[in-house]
Each structure stands twice: as C-alpha cells, then as structure tokens.
Amino acid sequence: MPETNNNSLMDSIIALCKRRGFIFASSEIYGGYNGFFDYGPLGVELRNNIKNIWWRDMVQRREDIVGLDSSIIMHPNIWKASGHVDGFSDPMVDCKESKLRYRADQLIVFEVLLDNELGGYIATLEGCELSEKIKQAKKIRNLKGKKEAKIDEKKLGSKGTEFTDIDKKDRLITLGPDADVLGTLTEPREFKLMFETKVGSLADESSVAYLRPETAQGIFSNYKNIVDTGRVKIPFGIAQIGKAFRNEITPRNFIFRSREFEQMEIEYFIAPDADWKSLHREWLDNCINWLASIGIPKESVSEDVHPENKLAFYSQATTDLMFDFPHGRQELWGVACRSDYDLKQHQEHSGKSMEIFDEATKLKFVPHVIEPSLGVDRTLLAVLTAAYDEDEIPNDKGNVEKRTVLRFSPKIAPYKAAIFPLVKNKPELVDLALDLHKKLQKRWNVFYDASGAIGRRYRRQDEIGTPYGITIDFDTLEKDGAVTLRDRDTTKQKRMLPEELFAFLESKIDG
Ligand code: GAP
Numbered sequence: 001m002p003e004t005n006n007n008s009l010m011d012s013i014i015a016l017c018k019r020r021g022f023i024f025a026s027s028e029i030y031g032g033y034n035g036f037f038d039y040g041p042l043g044v045e046l047r048n049n050i051k052n053i054w055w056r057d058m059v060q061r062r063e064d065i066v067g068l069d070s071s072i073i074m075h076p077n078i079w080k081a082s083g084h085v086d087g088f089s090d091p092m093v094d095c096k097e098s099k100l101r102y103r104a105d106q107l108i109v110f111e112v113l114l115d116n117e118l119g120g121y122i123a124t125l126e127g128c129e130l131s132e133k134i135k136q137a138k139k140i141r142n143l144k145g146k147k148e149a150k151i152d153e154k155k156l157g158s159k160g161t162e163f164t165d166i167d168k169k170d171r172l173i174t175l176g177p178d179a180d181v182l183g184t185l186t187e188p189r190e191f192k193l194m195f196e197t198k199v200g201s202l203a204d205e206s207s208v209a210y211l212r213p214e215t216a217q218g219i220f221s222n223y224k225n226i227v228d229t230g231r232v233k234i235p236f237g238i239a240q241i242g243k244a245f246r247n248e249i250t251p252r253n254f255i256f257r258s259r260e261f262e263q264m265e266i267e268y269f270i271a272p273d274a275d276w277k278s279l280h281r282e283w284l285d286n287c288i289n290w291l292a293s294i295g296i297p298k299e300s301v302s303e304d305v306h307p308e309n310k311l312a313f314y315s316q317a318t319t320d321l322m323f324d325f326p327h328g329r330q331e332l333w334g335v336a337c338r339s340d341y342d343l344k345q346h347q348e349h350s351g352k353s354m355e356i357f358d359e360a361t362k363l364k365f366v367p368h369v370i371e372p373s374l375g376v377d378r379t380l381l382a383v384l385t386a387a388y389d390e391d392e393i394p395n396d397k398g399n400v401e402k403r404t405v406l407r408f409s410p411k412i413a414p415y416k417a418a419i420f421p422l423v424k425n426k427p428e429l430v431d432l433a434l435d436l437h438k439k440l441q442k443r444w445n446v447f448y449d450a451s452g453a454i455g456r457r458y459r460r461q462d463e464i465g466t467p468y469g470i471t472i473d474f475d476t477l478e479k480d481g482a483v484t485l486r487d488r489d490t491t492k493q494k495r496m497l498p499e500e501l502f503a504f505l506e507s508k509i510d511g
Pocket of ligand 1: 213255261375
C-alpha cells in the first residue's frame with residue numbers, strides 16, 4: 001500500500017525529463033501511445049550507465065555469475081512449461097459507465113460513513129490523495145440526498161481493502177473511480193498479459209508466439225547450455241539484461257509500469273539442501289547496498305515480505321524491495337526463492353535433464369534458485385526521484401536564485417563533467433578548454449559549453465545532474481595551468497592541476 005503520494009514531485013520529474021531530453025512519450029507526434037516511452041539523449045546515457053554498472057558489479061566483478069543475452073521471441077512451449085500461457089494474467093474490472101478498465105488488485109475500496117451510517121463505498125486507484133477520496137465520498141452523499149451529513153474522513157484515510165477482497169453485495173454499492181453512480185464496476189475477470197505475435201508464413205494457431213514477459217525464462221532454457229559449456233559450479237548465477245513486454249491493463253505513473261520495459265535478472269542456482277534462507281538474506285543485503293552505491297539511499301528502501309499464505313505454490317519465500325516513489329511505496333526489486341520449479345517444468349516439457357553434477361559433494365541434482373529481478377526503468381525512476389531537488393543559490397550578481405538540481409551520483413550521471421572556457425572570444429582559452437574536453441572525452445562522457453554567462457552554464461548542468469563544472473580562466477592560461485572545479489551539490493569551487501583533476505574524477509566516477 002502506498003504511504004505517501006507526491007503528485008507534484010512526479011509532475012516536476014516528468015516535466016524536467018521532457019524539457020531536458022531524458023524521456024519522451026512514445027509516438028508523441030501521433031498523440032502518444034499509452035504504456036510506451038522513448039529515451040532521449042540524456043535518458044539513454046543514464047539508462048546505459050545504470051545497466052553497465054549493474055553488469056559490472058553483478059557479473060564482471062564476481063566469479064560466480066556469468067552473463068547471457070537470449071532472444072526475445074522463444075519457442076512457445078517455453079511459456080507453456082513456465083505456466084505463463086495458462087496463468088500469467090491480472091484480474092481486470094470494467095466500469096460500465098465510464099468504459100474504463102482497471103486492475104482489480106489496484107482498486108482500493110474505502111467505506112463511506114455519513115453521520116456514522118454506511119452510505120456506500122468508493123473504489124480509488126492506489127495512491128489516491130485524501131482530497132480526491134473526499135470528492136468521491138461527496139458524490140455518494142449527494143446520491144443519498146444527505147447533503148449535510150458528516151463524512152468520516154478517518155475511514156477514507158485508512159488502509160482500505162482491495163476490490164478483489166470485498167463481498168459481491170458491497171460491490172453493488174461501490175462508486176468506481178470515474179463513475180457518478182453506484183455499482184457500475186464489473187466482477188473481476190482474468191486478463192492475459194502476454195503479447196501475442198505470429199511467426200512464419202502460416203497464419204494459423206501453430207504460428208502463435210509471444211513477446212517475452214520476463215527475461216528469466218531465457219535463462220532457464222539456456223541453463224543446460226551454460227552448465228555444459230562453461231566452467232560453472234554450484235552455487236552460480238546467470239544474469240541477463242533485456243526487454244520484456246506485458247500488456248498491462250493500467251500502465252501508469254510514468255515509466256513505473258509500462259508495456260515495454262527492461263529487466264536486469266539473475267537466476268542464482270544453489271544446491272537443494274543449501275541454507276536458502278541465509279542466501280536469500282545475503283541477496284537482499286547485496287541488492288540494498290547496490291542501490292545505495294548508485295545513489296538510492298537505504299532510508300528510502302524498505303522490505304515487503306510476502307506472507308506465506310499468499311506465496312505462489314512453487315515459491316519458498318519472496319521479499320520485494322520497496323522504494324518511496326512519488327506516487328507511493330512500491331515494488332522496485334523482487335527477490336524470490338523459486339525452488340526447483342522452473343527447471344523441473346522445463347525438464348518435464350522438453351524431456352532434457354536439468355541435473356547438474358556437483359564435484360564438491362559428488363551429488364547429482366536439479367538445483368534450486370534465488371531470483372533477484374529488477375526493472376531498469378523503475379530503477380531509473382527511483383534514481384530520478386532520489387536525485388531531484390530544488391534549492392536556492394547565489395547567482396553571478398550575488399542575488400539568491402531558485403535552481404532545480406539532479407543530485408545524481410557521479411557514477412550514473414549522464415555527463416560526468418562540463419568544461420567551460422570562461423569567455424568564448426579568447427582563442428587561447430577556448431583552445432585550452434577544447435583540448436581538456438578532448439582528453440577527458442577519451443575516458444568519460446563530458447560536455448563542452450562556451451555560451452552564456454558562467455552562472456547560467458553551471459545552472460544548465462545542475463538541472464541535468466552533471467556533478468562537476470570545470471572552468472578554464474585567465475589564471476589557467478597565464479599562471480599555473482590549474483583549472484577551477486565546481487561541485488554541483490555544494491557549489492564550492494577549488495583550483496586543481498590537470499593531473500590532480502584526472503585522479504579526482506577517477507576516484508568519484510569509477511569507484
Ligand atoms: N522473473 C520475475 C519477474 O519478472 P516481476 O515482479 O513480475 O518478476 C520483476 O518483475 C521486476 O520487473 C519488478 O520488480 C519491476 O522492477 C520490473 N517490472 C515488472 N513489471 C513492470 C512494468 N510493467 N513496467 C516496468 N517495470 C516492471
């Protein structure tokens with residue numbers, strides 16, 4: 001359940017992303033396409049940095065994890081074996097009045113008490129603000145002809161109940177989020193989430209294929225190839241980054257829930273008798289520390305332990321790492337213990353053995369698996385949320401001015417530094433600045449900007465999260481060759497020789 005809701009923060013982030021070229025609505029010139037997004041010049045840098053650091057930390061800097069890049073469209077039997085063809089769906093509810101469609105588990109129902117008597121229920125989308133709920137409750141008050149009755153706001157501020165959990169008779173007196181009369185929401189029905197396509201020249205049932213809804217099955221279906229060709233030994237992991245597609249009923253909250261997104265998944269294979277509880281805990285800590293390393297503070301991450309009675313039948317335990325997004329506390333990273341379910345399913349459906357021989361114990365078994373599964377786009381939204389800030393700093397004339405700043409960690413910032421000649425009409429200064437830009441560019445993504453007052457140039461970089469501004473001035477030229485390095489967050493400046501500058505940037509960016 002969301003605990004906070006900051007729509008104005010979300011609006012500011014969306015506006016900044018568009019204004020500065022991070023993220024655009026897909027197909028914008030045709031009015032957009034719900035649930036799809038395009039990443040602009042800065043967005044693609046930020047996204048690549050997140051993926052590259054994840055790959056570096058989870059694959060290249062570990063001896064026990066190897067990588068994979070499997071195809072998006074795979075044999076349809078994979079999705080039969082995994083259970084997706086029959087079971088990958090969400091409960092959906094239609095509103096007969098507004099013709100809108102909702103995910104039943106995201107509709108939260110609140111009791112409306114009028115002078116302490118039940119007037120009906122309102123169903124709201126998760127994360128709905130109290131003021132909006134009161135507006136809905138007032139509609140019920142009007143429908144009941146009790147214009148003066150007191151609405152119990154405490155009830156509206158409570159946790160609420162999922163639409164799927166309320167009685168049928170209560171649904172008949174429930175007001176939908178976009179309805180004006182009671183009882184217009186239908187019973188929940190299952191809605192299949194996989195996108196279908198056709199492969200080959202025959203357009204019959206046998207040609208039906210699916211766009212993968214998760215990268216994980218590409219890992220399970222290649223597990224045997226990797227065991228047979230690599231030098232992996234239990235415990236070991238296979239990691240993959242790639243696109244996934246889900247026909248979400250209600251894509252919303254910007255890039256939080258979209259229909260095309262990217263996942264970074266690991267299947268970590270362990271012995272059936274391993275201490276999976278400790279390994280699960282280890283993975284959770286590892287994930288929390290990794291998020292902190294890219295600028296997502298530990299205080300904004302919490303754990304949602306799925307209760308045993310709500311676990312999927314094959315799951316031993318699942319804990320979601322939740323992040324305080326602007327629209328509320330929501331899942332960022334799922335860490336599940338999936339037992340040997342997937343490999344056993346593929347063993348059965350393909351007829352190929354999924355056993356591994358463990359040299360250490362001389363035992364043969366189908367391993368169990370721990371699965372940390374993270375969305376690239378959700379990570380990017382979390383990074384933007386954690387980094388977004390507005391503060392006040394003095395301008396060139398010493399007057400205090402408001403600024404918008406993205407306090408990205410230097411590791412993931414799209415540009416690591418911006419290089420400025422103090423003035424653009426002094427060729428020797430410009431040459432020095434261009435020379436430094438060329439040198440830094442060999443190593444990092446850096447920006448060169450010679451136009452406008454220096455304060456304005458700093459501000460433009462603050463807004464896109466460039467951690468350092470490097471200015472070449474007359475002293476650089478005439479005295480010691482030192483440059484001025486300005487820190488985005490403190491706005492403090494210090495002079496540095498070029499060789500110190502390289503060591504400084506290296507320690508901040510590559511650490
Ligand atoms: N293989 C397990 C799996 O796919 P999931 O909880 O459905 O589990 C894992 O998805 C992660 O993928 C989520 O924690 C989230 O970060 C991301 N994700 C899932 N659906 C998404 C969507 N519609 N839009 C953006 N990210 C999504």
